[in-house]
Amino acid sequence: MPTAAAQPESYLFVAARIDGKKTMGMRAAMDEGVLARDLSKQKLVLIRSWRVPAWLAGKNDKPLSLKDQAEMTVQLSQLLSRGVPLVETLEVTAEAVSNKAKPRIEQLRELVRQGKSFSDASRETSTFDEATAAVFGAAERTGDLAGAADQLARNARRRIKIKETAQTLMFYPLIVLAISMMVGVFMLVFVVPQVAEAMTSAMGPDKELPWATRTLAGIGIFVRTNPLWILAGIAGLVVGLFLARQHIAAAVLRLSHILPVLKDVTLAQESARFFSVMAALATGGVPLADALGVANQTIHHRKLRNQLDGLRKSLIEGGVLRVLIDRIEAFPIGTRRLLIAADRAGNLDTAFESLAEDHTEQVERLSGRLLAVLEPLLIVAIFVVIGGMILAIMAPMLSISRQAFG
Structure with a gap:
């Protein structure tokens, strides 16, 4: 044994x-x-x-970051295609990745030096996700590790592009709302109470401020005089959000699948990720049913995931791929027709690559459209926050003006 x-x-x-x-x-x-x-x-x-110790060395079961995976696969592709031995290639690669990833690559190199296959060593060290490890496993059987690395490098760059687009969509409204909230808090705590006090003195004891002004001034004075209670409340809110983060993420994910415009961006992102993984697996020689089993794990869109799981199950049971593809209603009709034509021509790997590029570009177009929709919504949100306070300040001023000139 x-x-x-x-x-x-x-x-x-x-x-x-x-x-x-x-x-x-x-x-x-x-x-x-x-x-x-x-x-x-x-x-x-x-x-x-x-x-x-392992825990202090930062060993974990999570794959390398996308940036490190992209850099590593680029180095593997360039060096292996020029005949550099795998162990020496990994030694060079360890110097190219981030300091956090370097110990993992060195551990991978040691396992390969012992005689383990690259795919088995990458699984043992959790260097890559399952899809990438499967591609390398198939490439080792065909003897084209450099070609697989080149394909995976393109795949990683596409995924990074999609991730950066998603981050832009998320950060833009967050930054705008954060700035408006800071301005709103400053006005609530410092400006509104002072204006309310000045207006009360000007109007005299027999007059009182509008209820909106009195309410905002009272809130501002409470916040200014009880900072510890406010900080405790904020800390409790942060802890509550942290504990409920999984439920919040699930709710946000469900909303992203039903809200207009946003649901189109989400579906395009999921499709681009799916076709990128399928392109890498198909090019690496992984059987279609096995490739679907791996690629489907990357899908979070419930409708698309269920339909693709059903396609894989029916395909294993002997179904005709062309008929099964036509049942994937989550994909646009053009995508389905292209896949059916590619299946008849026997070049599904090329079709997957083309669809991955097309959907990546579609994510950028739809993201621009979503930002165009978000901009007026953010303006309305800012007006509600800041404009409400300005109106609360202006109301007593207008009342005094009418009394003075009426």
Whole structure:
């Protein structure tokens, strides 16, 4: 019975450079001897090392960030296509990724050096998500690891582009609303109470301010005189939001699937992600049913996910792909017709790549349209917050003016 391969450890080390100066760092290695040999290749002499516990070394089960995955696959594609051995390629790649990802890549390199396949080592170290690991596994069987890395690099860049577009959609209204709220709080706490006090003195004891002005002034005075209670309330709200974050995220996700314009952006994002993964898997030689099983896991749109799961189940049971594709009503009719034509021509991988590019561009177009819709809504929201306070200030002034000139 074969024994499991030993796991690389993370080491914190102190080494001497050629000029005599000392340097510190962290690196994964099987033992101190391997660590010393690795450092000697970089013209460093190991002075002392300490084994770092796994929890302190930052080991976790989450894949690398998209940015690190993109950089890693680019390096793999360029170096492997030029005949550089995989272990040396991973050594170079470890220097190209972020410091947070570097120990993971070094651990991956050690496992490959021991004789493990790249896909198995990446799964063991949780370097990639399941879809990426499946592509590399298929590429190892066909002997085209460099081609798979190139395809995955394009896929990662598309996903980064989609993610950045989503962040823009989220940050723009948040920034505008945050600025308007800060201005509103300043007016509520400092401006409205002072104006209310001045207006009360000007109107005399037999007159009183409008109820809206009195209410806002009272709230502002309470906030200014009870800051600890306000901070405690804000802290409680933050804790409550943190505890209910999963329910809030689920509610926001449901809303994004039904609100006009936003639902189109969400569906385009989900479709772009799905076709990007399918393009990478199909190009890597993964069977269609297996590729669907992996790609469907990336879909959060309930209707699309259910229909794609049904397609995979029917396909495994012997269904005709062309007929099954036509039942995916979540996809536009043009997308379905293109997939059916590609299936007949036998070039589904090309169709997946083309649809991934098209839907990525569609996300950008629809995002611009959504921002155009959000801008007037934000203006209305700002008017409600700031304009309401201005009206509360102006109302007693207009009353005094009528009394003075009436």
